[in-house]
Amino acid sequence: MAASEFSSLPRPEQEKLLSLLFEHSQVFLDYVLPVCQEPAQSWEELIERIRGHLRTMLKTPDDERIPGIIAAHPRLGAKKVDSALSQAEQASLQTASARETEQLAELNAEYERTFPGxxxxxxxxxxxxxxxxxxxxxxxxxxxxxxxxxxxxxxMCDIALDRVAGLGDKI
Structure with missing residues (x-):
């Protein structure tokens, strides 16, 4: 599907496609879908529009939606990852040694203590x-x-751009 057709899709199909590219977060979808209603000439243009809109959200640092959007992404090295694309992207992390797996879990925990939410x-x-x-x-x-x-x-936007490139005509 061409990016120019995205804005004419029914909302459930728009949500499904954005969840594929960005990971599913209803908070994210509710926030970005309004800026996706103007047709885009390319997927890159649409994703960059979303990037700009997300950056606008950052102007209110205590916006409680921010952690919910970011936390939609799976932890690195997690054994259970819902998104098939995330599973594929993290496949190399699944082949880590027991020590590397432990280190990654420790880093995830330290990161989440340092940056709550x-x-x-x-x-x-x-x-x-x-x-x-x-x-x-x-x-x-x-x-x-x-x-x-x-x-x-x-x-998140860089990952979405890479996913678009990888999916090609499958979108």
Missing amino acids: LRYVVFVAGRPRSVIMDDMRERIAKKDIEAEKRTAFDA
């Missing part, structure tokens, strides 16, 4: 575990929750 979101596809875990450590050390929200929203 948030979940670490990063573009994983094709990146080694060591690079991802180093990035996680660096972000934890900065202790900048506003930067984390922005980084998570940007990662």
